Amino acid sequence: MIKVAVDAMGGDYAPTEMVAGAVAAVNANKEIRILLVGQESVVSEELSRHTYPNDQIQVVNATEIIETGESPVHAIRKKKDSSIVVGMNLVKQKEADAFVSAGSSGAILVGGQVIVGRIKGVERPPLAPLIPTEKGVSLLIDCGANVDARPSHLVQFARMGSLYMEHVMGIKNPRVAIVNIGAEEEKGNALVKETFPLLKECEDLNFTGSIEAREIPHGGADVIVCEAFVGNVILKLYEGVGATLISKVKSGMMGSLRSKIGALLVKPALKETLKSFDASQYGGAPLLGLNGLVVKTHGNSKAVEVKNSILQCVTFKEQGINDKIRESLKSKNEGTPSGHTTMPIKNGQE
């Protein structure tokens, strides 16, 4: 049995889609218990529209909401009764195994570190979304708040990402690569040049070297290691170029009567194709390295993505990923050159 706290109030389509996603998840899997966190009256009213096994969903009241525009650090500190803080405290107190939210990324990243706390030995917890490729999906690690990371952080990202892809996504011996501006080892900025030899030394990783951004959509690696600024650019550009091209293709087809008729005929096939390139099919992004699991789903998540994010938590727990991370860092930390753990916000400060 797994207990997942779900933020009913965060995201563009909250609470409707968040509640619908939770319902879909319990209807799909009997082993899940959901704690729906949010304003009780609002959440209960949404719930009343659905049919589901009543003992699998419970509402947990949280009167406040953290808005996207708010300063994350300030919001986490002040809004003690917000759905994010209440949900994360459930994980901290082991009343839930995981927390899923489509709310403010900043607040989720800060709350994950401050409330849930890091696994001992983890220097920085990376946010690691799955991105669609020609061959399936790849894990992009890190897209979180850890800008200006150090080489030792990137080595930990690689280890955690590799464990995730192997045990949650079922990819045997996942190929790990570092984002670079050329394939040769001597290429790159200072961070990449320092990190590259450290990754090469990791005997527990299937490190395949550098990956140029062009190769990412082709599925050139299973675990794509980068610093958060670069990761954020990759993630958002992926979405931006995809959306622009698809809208161009659609409007291009509306240009003449001939192509309009053609568009009607290709539509079903095209829809199926583009679905495979839609990030929402693959659930949310885990914030790895925490004492529990926090999953950030897209702000514009609909029920299907919420459901997939919840189901992802089941595999995560079943596979004991956090134990594996603990084990991996414990046995390797002696060998890594940097063991210090400076953090922008101290764990347990809240």
Place this chain on the structure above:
Amino acid sequence: MIKVAVDAMGGDYAPTEMVAGAVAAVNANKEIRILLVGQESVVSEELSRHTYPNDQIQVVNATEIIETGESPVHAIRKKKDSSIVVGMNLVKQKEADAFVSAGSSGAILVGGQVIVGRIKGVERPPLAPLIPTEKGVSLLIDCGANVDARPSHLVQFARMGSLYMEHVMGIKNPRVAIVNIGAEEEKGNALVKETFPLLKECEDLNFTGSIEAREIPHGGADVIVCEAFVGNVILKLYEGVGATLISKVKSGMMGSLRSKIGALLVKPALKETLKSFDASQYGGAPLLGLNGLVVKTHGNSKAVEVKNSILQCVTFKEQGINDKIRESLKSKNEGTPSGHTTMPIKNGQE
């Protein structure tokens, strides 16, 4: 009259497409003289297949070729009779106004600095490709070799890019933005946080603040300022996602008889649409801030891109961009906080 040296030997389709592009350029514009640099017998034989005004194209012999895999610094130093070194020397000696090459990016970047040399006051010459957007094109500056740039470099990139977009591309008061991971001023890595206030102070720029990668394909800014590592990731991911999606769309349409018929009907309209998202329509990437002009075209350039790159040089010269850059840096350098000019390779070293 403008004289353009063209590297006949560089690029995946050299010499055939390079020569064909040169011929197309002189047939399109009577004011261009081309110096086709390469192995004389090979180039002359290619030329003999074309019809063009003979006085507009001249072959300049260069016996060596710099390969893509070679160390750029070493190749520029040793291969004195390569098409890249000979072509750049023509610019240095004012026998040509510009040099166009589809050869080794590294060698072009190094040669530009070492042989052609920087305009006085330019700290680092940025490589600035035009990328297609929903609204037209944007200039991505820098995608070159200047990784780990400093804030003062980025301010110069913004100035040079703005002049280029205004006077070569004809965009009045171009919107200048810096690539960031959020719209708010306090977001970003150390480099962006330091650069942002400097750009805000530039009264000669229409600085519109941060741009998230998602907004780039939507045409969110005309000049997109970033450090070279990030720029390279953006450029290559742009190409990668585009190519993957287009191939997915095509194969998706071949899935059933119904969609195959539809594909035949939409094909012409779709082709036209996708053409507008094809970088090769917009010529090559100028390496700005040099005593002369160096344009790097895609390695896989066909004649049309070579031709467009050559025509781009005409506008560049007509508009006196280098004089405008000189003027802009002269009048502003007093005001910028950092005036030092450390360089990876010293100008004039060769």
